[in-house]
Amino acid sequence: MTAVAVRDSWATRAGFILAAVGSAVGLGNMWRFSYLASEGGGATFVLLYLLFVATVGVPVLTSEFVIGRLTQASPAVAVPRLGGAAWKPIAWMFVFCGFGILSYYGVIAGWTLRYAVDAARGAMGDDAAAYFGRVSSGGPAIAAQVAVMVLTIAIVARGVKSGLERTNLLLMPLLFLILVGLVVWAATLSDAGSGYATYLRPDLRELMNPRIWGLAAGQAFFSLSLGMGAMMTYASYLRSQENLAREAATIALTDTAIGFSAGLVIFPVIFHFGLQDQIAESTVGALFISLPAGLSQLGRVGDVATTAFFVMLFFAALTSAISLLEVVVAALVDAAGWSRRGAAVGAGVVITVLGAPAALDTNRLGAADQVVGNFLLLVGGFFICILVGYRLLPQADAELSRGLTHAGARRAWAMFVRYVAPALLLVVMYTSLGATWQAVRTLIGLG
Ligand code: TRP
DSSP states (O other): OOOOOOOOOOSSHHHHHHHHHHHHSSHIIIIIHHHHHHHTTTHHHHHHHHHHIIIIIHHHHHHHHHHHHHHOSOHHHHHHHHHOGGGHHHHHHHHHHHHHHHHHHHHHHHHHHHHHHHHHHTOSOSOHHHHHHHHSSHHHHHHHHHHHHHHHHHHHHTOIIIIIIHHHHHHHHHHHHHHHHHHHHHHTSTTHHHHHHHHHSOOGGGGGOHHHHHHHHHHHHHHTTOSSSHHHHHHTTOOSOOOHHHHHHHHHHHHHHHHHHHHHHHHHHHHHTTOHHHHHHOSTTHHHHHHHHHHGGGHHHHHHHHHHHHHHHHHHHHHHHHHHHHHHHHHHHHHHOOOHHHHHHHHHHHHHHHHHHHHHOHHHHHHHHHIIIIIHHHHHHHHHHHHHHHHSHHHHHHHHHTTOOOHHHHHHHHHIIIIIHHHHHHHHHHHHHHHHHHHHHHHTTOO
16 A cells, blocks of 8 residues: 655644745745836836736635645646636646746846846946846856756755745845835935825826736736746645635735835935936836946945845845746646645746747747736736625635624625626736737747
8 A cells, every 4th residue: 555645734824924025025025026116107007916916816815725625636637626627728728938038037036036136246336327228138047047046946846835835934034125125225225205196196097098008917927927827826725714805805905015115215216316218118128227326326335225125136036936936737737646846846847948049049038028927917807806706705705703703894805806807807807918919029029
């Protein structure tokens, strides 16, 4: 008789929460958020983003938790089990998104690693734009991407408790500390006030711009790691019966607070050094060029701040990359019977190779981000709402009632999952169709 392998799980509740926060807090909060906020009218974008987090993000996050916790299996197994065979394509779309997002995410995570190391060594030189040009594509980008991927694979291969949980328990508190330090420091810069103002004072005329709606909704999903089963997978490693509604609220609040705080660093720096134009010009490179360009004018203090910032960004990126690979690995382990180690190495290598075009061409990178990192997540979120809202409501209600004892609150939650969130998602999917189609053409080389 062979013993049935016991499925790995979190050792502690804090381990689960920090891992989920670690997944959520990433390049999305800092790099993607700051460039989209400057593209999308600053505070208007921020406002819509917050609105989507509350009305769509939290209901979908809770739904993902419910599915994971109920089935204790990877989404690749869980979704067809709950919905029937017709749902298989959705489950594999999640896995596809894991491949797709991590392939370019690893490239940008590589930039942060190189920046952190070079800033610490004082090797970035005076011209931040030239430095970015040198390291953001081609050989140097691929080398750094490979380094990040090797690290990610090694951590995921070690498993939930000793790989994922340990890494997050160590890195997330460090990240919080660095961030608090940076926020305090940024407040002392002259002109910090104008930075805060652009960031925080919405231009209400922009509020009706459908493009900003699409960007803000996509960002809410990306930042919370929603729509592709990452949070589902993490919840599937919960043994104890946690209060899922409370955990979802905690995680959404923490992620938003951290993204918001990153803005409190980035915008004062931009205004202090008068870098507004640079940010508006370069999209994916905004953070990577403007921040070092400004900070290098401050001598030693600037070097320390730059190093701290990119070390923090690297930690954030790594803990998110782990969660992306984990979705793919869990699917291969649970649905195809692979060993964890084999799955981590096999999938990791394929993802690294897939990322090469992004490392060679930042246009492709932006296009992939629009298709997989924005549009497909919204599609995934829509189907998650349908599955939970129309097939699983009694089970979900029972699951939630353990923590959310107020029946009215659970009814309100069900209304959001059944009507509000899917309706909003249909609207923003519709408004993103044009940009998504254009990005697909870029990806397949049609221009
Ligand atoms: N949320 C992460 C960030 O903000 C990225 C990420 C990790 C992600 N896992 C995900 C995005 C799953 C979408 C789906 O950087």
